[in-house]
Amino acid sequence: MIKRTKYLNQLIALKNNGFPKVITGPRRTGKSYLLHEIFTDYLIENNIPEENIILIELDDDKNAHLRNPIELGKYVRSITKDKSDCYVILDEIQRVFTIVNPALTGGKIKLAKAKDTETISFVDVVLGLSHEKNIDLYITGSNSKMLSTDIVTEFRDKASQIHMHPLSFEEFYSYRQGSKTDALYEYMQYGGMPLAVLSDENSKKQYLKGLFETTYFKDIVEHNKLKKTENLDELCTILSDLTGELLNSKKLSNTFKSVKHENIDAQTIEKYIQYFKDAFILQEANRYDIRGKKEIGALRKYYFVDTGLRNARLNFAYPDEGQLLENIVYNELIYNGYAVNVGTFDTVEKNKEGKSVRKTNEIDFFAQKNERKYYIQISTDISNSETRSREIRPFIKLNDQIQKILVVNRPYKAMMDEEGFITIGASEFLLNFIK
Known part of the structure; x- marks a missing residue:
């Protein structure tokens, strides 16, 4: 069993809080496994009788009648009646269909249409059951509606959300063991989707490519009612290739034109990117003016929720180590509860002609978590003194009290130099430093 201790602890903390627990996250990250097992x-x-743990799998044909929201509510109440502390898990909740309120149809069950306003859906059932004092409710699902950020809006402040990610590097390494360096390279290449981790190398590649093509794209197309997908598909490949680069919709539109020799306007680009974000495939890091203390501009960086999925889009061809390490560091910071931005600040410097010019400087990440604040630069190697000097140049220009960290893809233990900058190996940083 691959332990998902973080999410188990969240479930324990939310247990019996009076709200339904909604488990969201990308496809195949183990949401059902978290609850079922x-x-x-x-x-x-912890001494809960098995008969008080009720699992209803709504994608099972024997439960087809429970896809009627009225019947589902009745059934759960009937089997929990006269019991105390029942834990009810409703899996594949999206299979419950939406009906017109039977009070308006003479008691007949009529599937709701988009224009109908007086309806009963799985949201109504979940909220109704959560009001029962003896029921602690947990739900998950796997179609486009449950994967989308829309589900958070559906419940508003009436549910507790647990958002799952693929395996973190710590979770991956606790399962894999062995050399930390080898483990990190494997994690860079194939990521942390649980079923990929459990497969051999060839199976990993086929699984990840198939997962993206037949599952993620299908969900996006279904959820957003798209008729043509060629441009969406190509944009995803471009974003895969440009992972970690500062981008805006105009730049992406120009790139699309040079690659495909077709025009796609900036507004459509923004819309498509939002689709990927809503489906929890992409995450974005905005620029943050370190000295002005505010987010700025339209430029931002995009990272994939899993490097294996990103590499699958490029057919695992010549992965860029720097891009992948930066993607992993971003994901791990988010996983560990940091707010993460691309750091930026301006300086006035002399050019070759001796004139004063304004220059914009960038730091890979400005990460904050409670009182902890870090400037983080990512480098694949600093054995060359010129490379190290280039990486720490922004640190020197900032000259403030925030901890400055250079993460390198080599087996370094944390070392502080005479300037107070920490150089640390990637695996040590991910497994220990940011916890």
Whole structure:
């Protein structure tokens, strides 16, 4: 079993809080497994009778009648009646269809249409069941609606959300063991999707490519009712290739034109990127003016929620080590609860002609978590003194009290130089430093 301790602890903390727990996240990150196996085992180990743990898999044909929201509500109440502390797990909740309120149809069940306003959906059932004092409710699903950020809006402040990610490097390494360096290279290449981690190398590649093509794209197309997908597909490949670069919709539009020799306007680019973000495939880092203390401009960086998925889009061809390490560091900072931006600040310097010019400087990440603040630069190697000097140049120009860290893809233990800058190996940084 691959332990998902972080998410189990979140479930434990939210247990019996009076709200339904909605488990969201990308496809195949183990949402059902978290509830069916890990959380259920925890409940049993803590003396909850098995008959008080009720799992209803709504994609099972024997439960087809429970896809009627009225019937689902009745059934759950009937089997929990006269029991105390029931833990109810509704899996594939999106299979519950939306109906017109039977009070308006003479008691007949009528599927709702988009224009209907007086309806009953799975949201109504979930909220209704959560009001029962003896029911602690947990739900998950796997279609486009449950994967989208829309689900958070549906419940507003009436549910507790647990958002799952693919395996972090710590979770991956706790399962894989062995050389940390080898583990990190494998993680860079194939990421942390649980079923990929459990497969051999050839199976990993086929699984990840198939997952993206037949599942993620299908969800986006279905959710957004797209008729043509060629431009969406090509944009995803371009974003894969430009992972970690400062981009805006205009630059992407120009890149699209040079690659495909077709025009796609900036507004459409923005819309497509939002689709990827809503489906939890892409995450973005905005620029932050370190001295002005505010987010600025339209330029931003995009990172994939999983490097294996990113590499699958490029058919695992010649992965850029620097891009992948930067993507992983971003994901791990987010996983560990940091707010992460691209750091930027201006300086006035002399050019070759001796004139004063304004120059914009960039730091890979400005990460904040409570009282902890870090400037972070990512480098694949600093054995060349010129490379190291280039990486720490922004640190020197800032000259403030925030901790400055250079993360390198080599097995370094944390070392502080005479200027107070920390140089640390990537695996050490990911497994220990940012915890």
